Amino acid sequence: MGRGTTLFLKLADIVIGIPILAFCIFLVPRIGNFAAESYPDMTYLKSLVMIDMYAAAIPFYMALYQAYKLLTYMDKNQAFSVLSVNALKNIKYCAISISAIYLLGMPLYYLMAKNVDPPSFMPFGSIIIFASMVIAVFAAVLQRLLQEVIRMKSDNELTI
Structure with missing residues (x-):
């Protein structure tokens, strides 16, 4: 993978974080x-509601940072x-955390959806x-695949 490709992905990583930051600054207080x-x-x-949404933003930005480190x-x-494996493991845990946080917040979104037509929060x-x-499953599969490649690489280095 060339430096241009990883540079593009690093920029995309940063650009992905900007709308979520704007969402946290401007829309989360309105939703609350x-x-x-x-x-x-x-x-x-x-x-x-604000705690739930802000709490989910923390692992989101941690995952973006781990993706940047991976690149x-x-x-x-x-x-x-092993550093790449650890980054993928951290991305997996961040994605699981985001799912868990929003799952815990679903009763709040259900209450809000009852007052909105159409119910967009759910x-x-x-x-x-x-x-x-x-994302968590994909990161887990990549993590396992990368561990296998590293194991095969070390086996090949030992036999030569």
Whole structure:
């Protein structure tokens, strides 16, 4: 993989983080306010919704950082190393964390979806959970494959 390809992927990694940052800054407070306005007797919903969404942003940015590190390892010709396996393992755990956080928040989104026509919060949360699990499975498969390649590489080095 050439440096141009990894440079493009590094830029894409950074660009992916910008809309989520904008979402966290501008839309999460509005969604929290909507939850509080929808159920005035449960004002704590605003805090719960904001905590849930901000908590999911933390592993998201950790996964982006791990992806950036993985691309850096590729630039340094260390793609088939334990460092790459660890980066994939961390991406897998971050994706599982995002799914778990949104799964725990689904009752909140269900409450908000009851007051919206069409109920957009439930599909939104479900899509995030599904996408995160797909990323986790993909990272796990790549991790296992990379471990096997590293094992085969070390076996070949021992026989020569």
